[in-house]
Amino acid sequence: MNPEVFREYDVRGIVDRDLNPDFVYLLGLAIGTYALRHNVRQMTLGRDCRLSSEAYHDIVGRGIRATGVDIIDIGLCATPMLYFSIRHFQADGGIMITGSHNPPDFNGFKICIGPDTIYGEEIQELRRIIESSSFATGEGSARQEDITRVYQDYLFRRVDIKEGLKVVLDGGNGVGGFFALPLLRRYGCRVTELYCDPDGRFPNHFPDPTIPENLRELVRLVRDKKADAGIAYDGDADRIGVITDRGDILWGDELLLLFARDILKRNPHAAIIGEVKCSQKLYDDIARNNGRAIMWKAGHSLIKGKMKEENALLAGEMSGHIFFADRYFGYDDAIYASLRLLELLSGTGMKLSELLADVPRTFTTPEIRVDCPDRIKFRVVDAVREYFLNIPGLIAIDGVRIPFIDGWGLVRASNTQPVLVLRFEAATEERLAVIRKGMEDVLDGILKAFARSV
Incomplete structure (x- = not known):
């Protein structure tokens, strides 16, 4: 089992390499066990159209039922249709097999307990259940429903x-x-x-x-x-x-x-x-x-x-x-x-x-992604925050967003990939270039300092 498939918002990995049939079945057992611990007895199950999704859908459903949790199978659907099905059938949770916007060789599992997706430590609990092999056992039922109309x-x-x-x-x-x-x-x-x-x-x-x-x-x-x-x-x-x-x-x-x-x-x-x-x-x-x-x-x-x-x-x-x-x-x-x-x-x-014609025009960059290993990315952001700490109005709820009189710059660590995400906005193209260069120079110096310390 590759522990890195247990991400912040979902379970996700490369088809066959990370997500082989044995692992997907164990994941079904873990989801069912976790669900029962949270008084979930019935879950809806849907999938997208990725080439591996139908097989994963069948395998994970088998694993969930083997813990005693009942499945309402809605088949091919969009993720919001899976969310809708939980409410429509008054189910206790749901599972969506989807690779979302990730590359074609990826697939993944979004898990809902109640109407909401689990994330963070809740997803890590699935990993711990698999590692300890502490699975519930039972005989859950399955029925098919078409939610489309x-x-x-x-x-x-x-x-x-x-x-x-x-x-x-x-x-x-x-x-x-x-x-x-x-x-x-x-x-x-x-x-x-x-x-x-x-x-x-x-x-x-x-x-x-x-x-x-x-x-x-x-x-x-x-x-x-x-x-x-x-x-x-x-x-x-x-x-x-x-x-x-x-x-x-x-x-x-x-x-x-x-x-x-x-x-x-x-x-x-x-x-x-x-x-x-x-x-x-x-x-x-x-x-x-x-x-x-x-x-x-x-x-x-x-x-x-x-x-x-x-x-x-x-x-x-x-x-x-x-x-x-x-x-x-x-x-x-x-x-x-x-x-x-x-x-x-x-x-x-x-x-x-x-x-939108009356909205003032500003100049922005797209998201800029800078490679940064998972083990240091949050520490790098902390160092950037420390550097700009005395700037009034600094926002540190997710990374660090630095306000300027006529713009702002952001450095944050991605929750899902080994990258830093940067974005900049300013009133003019000239100021955008100045703000961007100033913050990128600071970040570059911090990254070099981390590289020297390794």
């Missing part, structure tokens, strides 16, 4: 979209397009579809809407078709990418800003949560529109926990996870988010590009 009907009844919107939908050969396409057509949208057939080989492009290269064909079609919007999903449809009518990419914080404005019209003073990588424009705009802006740690499990704590109506991440507690359940559902976007568009009568 129930899920689509639920969304259709709760979101109002006027007929006639022109939409280009890129499913990236993941599962999202397959389930969203009939729903959009049911609304009367004129949909141009791209790669909406699930295909775990991902033959056209990889389903990660945070990478501009993956959106190139979507951008072209939006312009060619003069569409109102382009929509892209990641492999399991918990993250969304959006293209405006002009063919520009809307990043997660810009999308969150749009949704926040809409929600605050009906719910003044509502709490809206962004993560540390989000633009300062987002937080300023929420405050200007009588909202309570909260900056929090990156990570979907952490965001969902903070939403409950603050009773927030909306949250989001740069990666395209958008969490609606306004008229919805508070989890990240890219299909639902796309419907809310189209509802907003059809309700205003404005073009998507016009809705």
